[in-house]
Amino acid sequence: MIINKKNFSALGIENLPSEKQEELVNKLEDIILEKLSIEAVKKLSIENRGKYFQLLKSAMPIDIYNFLSKNISNFEKLAQQIAEEVVADFKK
Amino acid sequence: MFNLEMGPEELRQNQENFKSDLKTTEIVETEEKEKKEEYKKFIEKIEKIEKENKTEQDDLMQALSEKEASIFQKTKEKIKKGCKIGIVGTMIVTSLLAVGCGAEKPQEVDHWSQVNIEEARKTIPDEVTKSWVNYGLRSIGSWKKDGEDFLVMIGSGMHYYRITQENLEEFKQKIGDEINQFLYYSTVEMSRDKNLTGKLLDARIKVFFAKYVEHAMENDMSTIAHGLFEKASPDEWQQLEDYIYFEVEQPDINGEENEVKQSPDLSNLDPTLK
Numbered sequence A: 001m002i003i004n005k006k007n008f009s010a011l012g013i014e015n016l017p018s019e020k021q022e023e024l025v026n027k028l029e030d031i032i033l034e035k036l037s038i039e040a041v042k043k044l045s046i047e048n049r050g051k052y053f054q055l056l057k058s059a060m061p062i063d064i065y066n067f068l069s070k071n072i073s074n075f076e077k078l079a080q081q082i083a084e085e086v087v088a089d090f091k092k
Numbered sequence B: 001m002f003n004l005e006m007g008p009e010e011l012r013q014n015q016e017n018f019k020s021d022l023k024t025t026e027i028v029e030t031e032e033k034e035k036k037e038e039y040k041k042f043i044e045k046i047e048k049i050e051k052e053n054k055t056e057q058d059d060l061m062q063a064l065s066e067k068e069a070s071i072f073q074k075t076k077e078k079i080k081k082g083c084k085i086g087i088v089g090t091m092i093v094t095s096l097l098a099v100g101c102g103a104e105k106p107q108e109v110d111h112w113s114q115v116n117i118e119e120a121r122k123t124i125p126d127e128v129t130k131s132w133v134n135y136g137l138r139s140i141g142s143w144k145k146d147g148e149d150f151l152v153m154i155g156s157g158m159h160y161y162r163i164t165q166e167n168l169e170e171f172k173q174k175i176g177d178e179i180n181q182f183l184y185y186s187t188v189e190m191s192r193d194k195n196l197t198g199k200l201l202d203a204r205i206k207v208f209f210a211k212y213v214e215h216a217m218e219n220d221m222s223t224i225a226h227g228l229f230e231k232a233s234p235d236e237w238q239q240l241e242d243y244i245y246f247e248v249e250q251p252d253i254n255g256e257e258n259e260v261k262q263s264p265d266l267s268n269l270d271p272t273l274k
Helices: A005-011 A018-043 A046-058 A061-071 A075-091 B008-063 B066-088 B092-101 B114-123 B130-138 B168-192 B198-218 B234-243
Strands: B140-145 B148-154 B160-163
Touching: A005 A018, A005 A075, A018 A075, A018 B008, A018 B066, A046 A061, A046 B066, A061 A075, A061 B066, A075 B008, B008 B066
Parallel strands: none
Antiparallel strands: B140 B148, B148 B160
16 A cells, blocks of 8 residues: 555545555555556657567566656656546546 | 343333433444445446546557557556556655645655655655565675675565676666665555654664665775675575576566567557647
8 A cells, every 4th residue: 555544534535444445545556557557658659669568578567667767758747647637536 | 231120210221221222323323324335435436437447448459569468468567566666655655645635746866865865764754664674674785706795686576686886877776676665665564553663764774875885885895794695594695696697687478479569659549749
């Protein structure tokens, strides 16, 4: 789990039992990461996309992050935007 | 509880207690029911977002070549894991904080500066597990081979990296990754156990950086303490001896071909590129 209890209030789920809160946060986190994985492919240049798919077959997880972070400008900002969108959708 | 020897007053009190208990039970049941309904609504929202994600993913899979789509599906969890490890220290936590709690926007972290070590310590407040601090400490040490000292680091998946002057920059990157992982797992543990103390992190992380990283970068290799590897078990020593390497390629997944047939331009799928 990547956010601690003091942040649950941001999601409006603080009234739920803690195990339910954790379950929801884990689901949200998974959605954010999945969306990021999809958007990352779209953002890569054709050349880098070729390298990326070669890399995916053998790389360690952290090497994948390093590649994306290096080859997509403002990759962390992209992740931030996606996280904000997902949380906003959830809070609607 | 009803008793045959009870007087009228006791009977009345007993009846009152029974009513009160009944009412309390009803309130608890109502609250539980409301919470269940609230949870159900949250799950429905998540399912809706997941459905939208699925549509986006299907579009992408259609745009990719068959080979690329297959690799993406097979490695999706690995991609997510990598992003999670890489980002979690600075990004998602802060984003979620920023969305709901008005926290500061994330900053790029240079893991090598003392200032940012302090920042990292703030990110993980006062609760970090001893086990993951030890993990951080164990991940770097020196190794004597053929009479020479080598700086060695345990990378992800228990791979050992031999550090030389030529790959120092890459080493710094790897160490940054290790620290990210370290911070990530510390955050995970932090949310589980509130009794863990920040003092532990404070003391240990300073030792970690000062003794095994910064010192190693700035001083002659021979002055580096042999570090924690000296205390390694025979199995760990054997692993070190067998697997000291740097940048050894991993085998392909399921022996797949190296060449990946590429899909056409995907810019039409990315609205920001239009």
